[in-house]
Amino acid sequence: MSVTGRPTSRDVARVAGVSQATVSLVLGGKWRGRVSERTAAAVRTAADELGYRPNLAARSLRLGQTRTALLVVPALTHEYFARIYTGAARVAAEHGFGVVLYPSPAGIGPAPDPFGSARAAIDGVIASSMAADALSGIGDGGLPLVMLDSEPAPAGGAPTVNLAVADGIRQVTRHLLGLGHRRFAHIAADVDTWTFRVRTETVAAELAGVDGVRLRTERCALDVEAARAAARRALGGPGPRPTVLLCDGDVLAAGACKAARGLGLRVPQDLSVSGFDDLALATALDPELTSVALPAEEVGAAGMSALLALLAGSPVVPAELPVELVVRSSTAPPPPSP
Amino acid sequence: MSVTGRPTSRDVARVAGVSQATVSLVLGGKWRGRVSERTAAAVRTAADELGYRPNLAARSLRLGQTRTALLVVPALTHEYFARIYTGAARVAAEHGFGVVLYPSPAGIGPAPDPFGSARAAIDGVIASSMAADALSGIGDGGLPLVMLDSEPAPAGGAPTVNLAVADGIRQVTRHLLGLGHRRFAHIAADVDTWTFRVRTETVAAELAGVDGVRLRTERCALDVEAARAAARRALGGPGPRPTVLLCDGDVLAAGACKAARGLGLRVPQDLSVSGFDDLALATALDPELTSVALPAEEVGAAGMSALLALLAGSPVVPAELPVELVVRSSTAPPPPSP
DNA sequence: TTGTAGGCGTTATCAT
DNA sequence: ATGATAACGCCTACAA
Numbered sequence: 001m002s003v004t005g006r007p008t009s010r011d012v013a014r015v016a017g018v019s020q021a022t023v024s025l026v027l028g029g030k031w032r033g034r035v036s037e038r039t040a041a042a043v044r045t046a047a048d049e050l051g052y053r054p055n056l057a058a059r060s061l062r063l064g065q066t067r068t069a070l071l072v073v074p075a076l077t078h079e080y081f082a083r084i085y086t087g088a089a090r091v092a093a094e095h096g097f098g099v100v101l102y103p104s105p106a107g108i109g110p111a112p113d114p115f116g117s118a119r120a121a122i123d124g125v126i127a128s129s130m131a132a133d134a135l136s137g138i139g140d141g142g143l144p145l146v147m148l149d150s151e152p153a154p155a156g157g158a159p160t161v162n163l164a165v166a167d168g169i170r171q172v173t174r175h176l177l178g179l180g181h182r183r184f185a186h187i188a189a190d191v192d193t194w195t196f197r198v199r200t201e202t203v204a205a206e207l208a209g210v211d212g213v214r215l216r217t218e219r220c221a222l223d224v225e226a227a228r229a230a231a232r233r234a235l236g237g238p239g240p241r242p243t244v245l246l247c248d249g250d251v252l253a254a255g256a257c258k259a260a261r262g263l264g265l266r267v268p269q270d271l272s273v274s275g276f277d278d279l280a281l282a283t284a285l286d287p288e289l290t291s292v293a294l295p296a297e298e299v300g301a302a303g304m305s306a307l308l309a310l311l312a313g314s315p316v317v318p319a320e321l322p323v324e325l326v327v328r329s330s331t332a333p334p335p336p337s338p
Numbered sequence: 339m340s341v342t343g344r345p346t347s348r349d350v351a352r353v354a355g356v357s358q359a360t361v362s363l364v365l366g367g368k369w370r371g372r373v374s375e376r377t378a379a380a381v382r383t384a385a386d387e388l389g390y391r392p393n394l395a396a397r398s399l400r401l402g403q404t405r406t407a408l409l410v411v412p413a414l415t416h417e418y419f420a421r422i423y424t425g426a427a428r429v430a431a432e433h434g435f436g437v438v439l440y441p442s443p444a445g446i447g448p449a450p451d452p453f454g455s456a457r458a459a460i461d462g463v464i465a466s467s468m469a470a471d472a473l474s475g476i477g478d479g480g481l482p483l484v485m486l487d488s489e490p491a492p493a494g495g496a497p498t499v500n501l502a503v504a505d506g507i508r509q510v511t512r513h514l515l516g517l518g519h520r521r522f523a524h525i526a527a528d529v530d531t532w533t534f535r536v537r538t539e540t541v542a543a544e545l546a547g548v549d550g551v552r553l554r555t556e557r558c559a560l561d562v563e564a565a566r567a568a569a570r571r572a573l574g575g576p577g578p579r580p581t582v583l584l585c586d587g588d589v590l591a592a593g594a595c596k597a598a599r600g601l602g603l604r605v606p607q608d609l610s611v612s613g614f615d616d617l618a619l620a621t622a623l624d625p626e627l628t629s630v631a632l633p634a635e636e637v638g639a640a641g642m643s644a645l646l647a648l649l650a651g652s653p654v655v656p657a658e659l660p661v662e663l664v665v666r667s668s669t670a671p672p673p674p675s676p
Numbered sequence: 677t678t679g680t681a682g683g684c685g686t687t688a689t690c691a692t
Numbered sequence: 693a694t695g696a697t698a699a700c701g702c703c704t705a706c707a708a
Binding site: 348362366395396401 | 701704
């Protein structure tokens with residue numbers, strides 16, 4: 001027995017009456033034609049009896065790798081990241097890898113050092129939707145890095161796996177324009193992240209060329225209450241009232257709906273509201289939100305695949321995954337102009 | 339340089355012109371009066387220059403411990419577990435520990451073996467709100483274990499940190515009874531877990547003794563759509579319509595609200611709805627939900643403290659943390675009887 | 677005040 | 693077909 005109280009491969013060897021090397025061979029599954037069937041069986045029996053589990057620390061030390069990836073996410077709460085994890089973990093498991101989550105403490109929280117607080121030994125890092133300045137602690141460390149949902153790298157940088165966010169926004173705006181809307185308010189997340197920068201830019205760009213369109217933008221933090229206040233400002237502001245609140249996320253859309261109700265406006269008859277992300281929240285609300293569905297699980301899977309390729313030294317091609325507009329009941333033609 | 343391409347303590351020693359032992363002493367912070375200031379400074383400079391990071395695998399192997407705890411949760415999506423993690427991570431950090439998350443694949447998913455798939459080497463396990471049968475893979479392994487939100491152990495078993503769930507339900511029922519409600523429907527989560535069993539039992543127990551009270555129970559899966567269907571059944575069923583839907587969670591309450599609206603019932607004028615957990619969802623909905631707030635972060639913190647005590651061999655006292663009813667706008671007196 | 681040496685549990689290379 | 697042996701990088705008696 002080892003110092004930790006757990007049986008070691010030595011113990012297994014002794015019980016089975018063989019050498020440590022043989023145990024390693026058998027349990028490592030690479031004994032075909034090197035160890036007799038009988039011996040192999042004996043080894044497995046002994047290991048079972050003792051409840052032997054290989055010591056991961058020792059294995060990592062010997063192998064120089066841990067077969068573990070670190071997934072850095074900005075917030076656990078968001079169901080989006082849970083799905084990213086699921087996809088990444090699936091692909092990882094298929095390759096004998098594990099995934100350890102590190103919820104990056106945005107501002108407050110534990111040390112901003114993934115390698116200190118997520119103490120696990122790591123072969124590579126997948127960073128998702130990180131703020132521009134939150135990368136500092138990750139960029140160095142010299143570990144292979146894949147970025148999800150981030151500014152495409154200038155070649156030579158970390159490979160990226162992105163969503164077609166711009167296309168998603170385009171689908172939303174065209175849907176709304178098609179319904180007849182011309183007076184837009186954009187409830188924009190006040191977060192310095194590639195994905196949100198793209199959203200804001202694309203809304204403006206798409207609406208810029210259209211005749212008679214007015215666009216007002218209100219920025220707010222990424223929570224319901226802030227969004228309610230922002231929507232309130234947009235609806236109460238000077239000039240003709242917007243007929244639609246285009247929101248950067250479902251959470252913001254929830255706030256927008258509350259603001260509308262607070263003003264006695266019915267959604268969608270008096271005011272249309274659109275979301276983004278297509279979280280469970282989108283269908284928890286009433287009316288259900290028109291939103292843009294993101295293939296989050298596939299993003300996670302593609303990210304893990306990219307990291308695996310990186311670790312194997314293969315070339316990695318940046319990917320962009322398609323998104324899809326889901327029309328529900330929160331959007332409708334604008335009310336007749338007074 | 340090591341085989342992994344990363345600088346080792348040997349490299350630091352060479353650059354600083356000292357021995358490995360000295361490096362270890364200095365970087366381990368235990369050199370007071372054993373190494374001269376000058377040498378210590380030299381070591382730190384060298385380590386900085388090289389970007390030295392100690393190899394965790396080697397350290398774990400030598401020390402026989404990893405200073406890492408595994409937190410097993412049934413679902414990442416739930417904001418409740420994100421908060422558990424936050425609390426656990428905070429206490430862990432204060433003691434030089436790390437926390438690795440393992441989202442237990444409920445039924446489907448990767449291997450049900452935390453020690454295989456969450457490959458990190460682990461000193462102990464904290465399991466939160468696990469289904470009764472999901473413990474099998476965890477119970478063995480011989481690792482110190484703390485259970486959160488689970489059946490109190492029969493002494494000698496794993497220590498538990500629990501919420502005063504029964505008291506929370508009691509607060510809700512009394513609030514509703516106080517408003518004048520007598521015809522109850524309980525929208526219960528169809529999940530075989532201590533916390534939900536207690537909720538169901540307590541609702542029944544609290545309402546049992548009260549004159550003229552009718553209770554109907556509808557079970558459903560833990561999602562909005564299932565809850566909507568269950569609420570629909572409860573409202574459409576035979577006999578006089580319930581005046582209140584008491585829900586096992588905010589997610590279920592969201593579904594209940596949708597069912598109400600679908601039937602043209604106003605919340606709370608025609609029908610009261612109460613939630614549980616007090617998630618962000620509770621205030622994202624309109625009207626905002628009356629719910630029961632759970633000190634999730636403190637549960638996580640207490641769980642980690644208990645595990646730390648366990649590892650230190652100290653006695654651990656089971657804890658039960660208080661919960662608090664939050665009255666919002668989804669509950670009101672019942673409509674006058676026809 | 678600093679250096680030497682041994683071993684943690686594993687895998688891989690070489691003998692036998 | 694199997695066994696002895698040498699690392700992997702770190703920590704810590706003990707020696708100098």
